[in-house]
Amino acid sequence: MASLALDSCGSCAEHRTKSLVRLGLSPDRWDYLIALAGNPNTGKSTVFNALTGLRQHTGNWPGKTVVRAEGAFEHDGKRVKIVDLPGTYSLQAGSVDEEVARDFVLFGRPDVTVVVVDATRLERNLNLVLQILEITDRVVVFLNLMDEARRHGVAVDPVRLEKELGVPVIPGVARQDSGIDELISAALDVAAGTRTTSPFRAGRYAPDVERAVVGLAPVVESVYPEVPNSRWVALRLLNADEAVQEAVRSGELGQLASGSQEAVHAPPPEADRQRLLDAATRWRWDLPTDFHDVVTQHSYDAAEEVAGRAQMTGLKRAGFAFDRKLDKALTSRVFGFPLMLLILAIVFWITIEGANVPSGMLATLLIGTVHPWLNGVAAAASVPWWLSGFVLDGVYLATAWVIAVMLPPMAIFFPVFTLLEDFGYLPRVAFNLDALFKKAGAHGKQALTMCMGFGCNAAGVVATRVIDSPRERLIAIITNNFSLCNGRWPTQILIATIFIGALAPASLGGLVSAAAVVGIALLGITMMFLSSWLLSRTVLRGEATSFSLELPPYRPPRILQTLYTSIIDRTLIVLWRAVVFAAPAGAVIWLIANISFGGESLAQHLVGWLNPVGLLLGLNGVILLAYVVAIPANEIVIPTVLMLTVLTGGLAGGSGAGVMFEADSVGATSELLRAGGWTLLTGVNLMLFSLLHNPCSTTIYTIFQETRSAKWTTLATALPLAMGFTVCFLVAQVWRLVAA
Amino acid sequence: MDLRLPSIPLRQTVELVSIDLPADQAEPLLERGVLPGCRICPVRSSPSGHAIVSVDGSLLALRRETAACLCVRLLTSLQEVG
Known part of the structure; x- marks a missing residue:
């Protein structure tokens, strides 16, 4: 397991001031566009502030960012626009704020997507990372809250995780500004194409699902040859994902797939687009009734597998006596x-x-x-x-x-x-x-x-x-x-x-x-x-719907x-x-x-x-x-x-x-x-x-x-x-x- | 026997077997790490009897009705209990 110690020089603020110019609010023109994604309450807004010099309001509760915030910085003469997306657990988009995040990753055509990951809950966070890797190759993972992970008795090996995921993994603690310089370098290298990635893609599904995916993927490729991962598009179409269906219908999928702002592809003929949608509908009839569960489980299994190889849990935990006592009082039946x-x-x-x-x-x-x-x-x-x-x-x-x-x-x-x-x-x-x-x-x-x-x-x-x-x-x-x-x-x-x-x-x-x-x-x-x-x-x-809410750890x-x-x-x-x-x-x-x-x-x-x-x-x-x-x-x-x-x-x-x-x-x-x-x-x-x-x-x-x-x-x-x-x-x- | 989470005493860790909820309602739980096979431990109940459970190192607040849809099994061997 690699050492968890961070390079103190490279991550200090002084070092960055030499090359980084914070431009504050969103610029009119930019060389690279970075999307900042991640689960709720993983510190995305803190990373955003560290990069842009802005003071976007941060709060210790899930769902604080409900609209996307935009800012900019300049690094080595390159102007970079950065978009802080609302936290989302998956790209299936249940609520409006999640939809904002999903649509930007899908259709905002970022040059690189930085996924901020909570190192204390690697497996759950990896579910989103793997979904994003299904869409785009241009991803950098920022492994945040490394200090809290240590307190929780979790050791994550960033080098191993990088090998598993096939994209750069940068460990850090955004609240202390550590790891931010490495993150900038890695993100700009990936955006510029000077650092190539080979993202992890989950393997085959259960036979009946696999048959439908394999049947539909060639149709996707024939209509949209520029799509990098036809399997993912096929899967979303089989799942009747409205946003992807609309992207196919409007021809926007080709733009998304080109991954660049300059290259504008003409959409395929309307008849071809309709042929793809019809094929998806036909294949959907052959799917098992528990199709959704099979696909979901497949994704979680993959996340568990990767997390299992890159982290060591059950190490000695720091005392959480203060947290426990405080929670006991603040959420107590009597004193709450x-x-x-x-x-x-x-x-x-x-x-x-x-x-x-x-x-x-x-x-x-x-x-x-x-x-x-x-x-x-x-x-x-x-x-x-x-x-x-x-x-x-x-x-x-x-x-x-x-x-x-x-x-x-x-x-x-x-x-x-x-x-x-x-x-x-x-x-x-x-x-x-x-x-x-x-x-x-x-x-x-x-x-x-x-x-x-x-x-x-x-x-x-x-x-x-x-x-x-x-x-x-x-x-x-x-x-x-x-x-x-x-x-x-x-x-x-x-x-x-x-x-x-x-x-x-x-x-x-x-x-x-x-x-x-x-x-x-x-x-x-x-x-x-x-x-x-x-x-x-x-x-x-x-009726009131079911409710589950994460209670974040107390942070000073x-x-x-x-x-x-x-x-x-x-x-x-x-x-x-x-x-x-x-x-x-x-x-x-x-x-x-x-x-x-x-x-x-x-x-x-x-x-x-x-x-x-x-x-x-x-x-x-x-x-x-x-x-x-x-x-x-x-x-x-x-x-x-x-x-x-x-x-x-x-x-x-x-x-x-x-x-x-x-x-x-x-x-x-x-x-x-x-x-x-x-x-x-x-x-x-x-x-x-x-x-x-x-x-x-x-x-x-x-x-x-x-x-x-x-x-x-x-x-x-x-x-x-x-x-x-x-x-x-x-x-x-x-x-x-x-x-x- | 069908054992549900609300019948588990506080601070006893159990294993989640399945979630007895429609897919759209189970999804938010899965996304928050409440996955079949995970260890789950009720740590507190709210002024109104709702549960706070510990899953994958984080605390999650669940309504009593939601907790009642979580089918669990007791950990039997010492090794399982960890």
Whole structure:
């Protein structure tokens, strides 16, 4: 068995900087195209980041990458485009994300496919490698997680594995950047054709299957002479693989087989293509009924055989006492749920307590200092009042408020949440909650998409691609809005602090506020279960499919990288989106506050019309109007509410009609809202309505993109809104009854 | 005798004999290393009674109904138990 020690010089980052230029995002032109494939959670995104210098978000759970990410690097003067594909266990494509990966390997015509393999689970990973080797000769295997394999008592011999597979095998640990240089060299050698491969191909099938394959393969060769492995194409056609049938029908199979971007072959005549499809149908009649099982077993037998020759298992294992103890607690029947709630509460408590001071400082700076200064400059420059009002009091103040309110909690919440994700906690949450999802007729993986929704509902909706069953995926999409997103956390935190935290002694205020926010988040989860249950018993009837989820080993979170990734990729991007929506919304607010007819501004008329409905719901006209203005982004609800309260209540505080109110502290905001007629009921119902209302426009658009259905998009939009009206109405009536 | 996984006590390793599920539902299990002939060991059960099993060095969460479709056999000799 070869030594597992890695060449420390060749794999160090310094060595690479001499020859590697990271180009970041996808280039317009490239010399080579690399596809990065592999089983879920094997570290593909980590390899991708190491190669491109990008910081694609990584997470310790299977199914994190649901769309393909693209990046680039330059090596020895060659520009290389690299595509990170979603993890897939096989090329049979069960779910949408797996289809993305399979289609790219099949039809994306990469110059080389790098398969990232988890060295701790070689046999299972080899199943995919062998399937890819059936399609293409241009493969390099990156044997990742060699350090974890050692801890698991598994020794893999990369040299032996390379001989068995007939393609380069590079051992490494992507998290530590080791093996990356060798991987680049091997991949580019294979892409350039300077390193030839002789891939392992599984032998003959059972006689009746073999007869059909041998019968059909010559037809494939006669129609598509450029196809390198006619047996594989024959087998997929016998299996009625729709993607391959379509490739035959359209002639795309010839392009795929040519393996090069330059060579464009004319498709064979249509009659020939049809002849091949007809032949496949004829041979299919002669296949045994357990054809699928025979082929599957054949593939697994081959993987077992190769793995058996290249690895040694059962060696001394490192102690896993910590992992075991932690899992025992986190997934325990008794402590699983309480610990989950405690962790959630701690995350919110850290966010609330930590965000207070920086939020106040930002408000003082941007609103208390910079805004008056800008106004002074405008006055000195004799800028017309309407222009300075529109730009400074509308656009600038809306933007400044969003930054002051959103940046601190997001800069704390996202990194803390990402650390939990990196550590491997999310699949445990999915496991704990699975029984409830099953009772609701939904898929266990919906817990993962729900967690993603806590960051951003649009991201949560896209993440549902990990769910195989279309029915369960629709349920997950429609109900994702019940996860409180980052745009709504600031509203929850502020209102909880003002109306609920204030009920407790000052020292316990933060804790009580955090508990109230956790309560609302839990209510959202309850509503999600309830509506999933309702959907699965009405318009989306059906049985829950079987569920199995891999629980990855706990991995120490990479704190610095997590901080960087979550602040740059999540916080700033989300903040930018909020600012993009807040700036025009600020302008709209300023306009409706300054366009008057009948002696009152448009905003006052609108608030007056909405007030009766608002009061019936335990809210008011200001809140309802704010939610109409905030359809593009939930983040601007609070600034809009404050401005409209000042305007319609005739209160002091703003510097004119339509000015986003300059409340630079929680105390000032509290006084203003109370002066505007707000009560504890208004606060509670605003928290409820913030949870239960239509998704933001980005999420609605994403739902349409994912479902391609106006019907489901309308349902996903109207359902939470109807629930919000109902819940607020009932709470208001009961509250008033009890109060009376 | 038809022995199913849920009747195996925690931390007892057994061998998987067959998967009593339609091909499309068995496929995800096969892909995750739950293959006839493999060693499988229930290590924990969830708050709701679902199983966490250890297969091929990794932990897999299975619904109780799915676990009930896994036909297993006890390892008899010391050598088998390893």
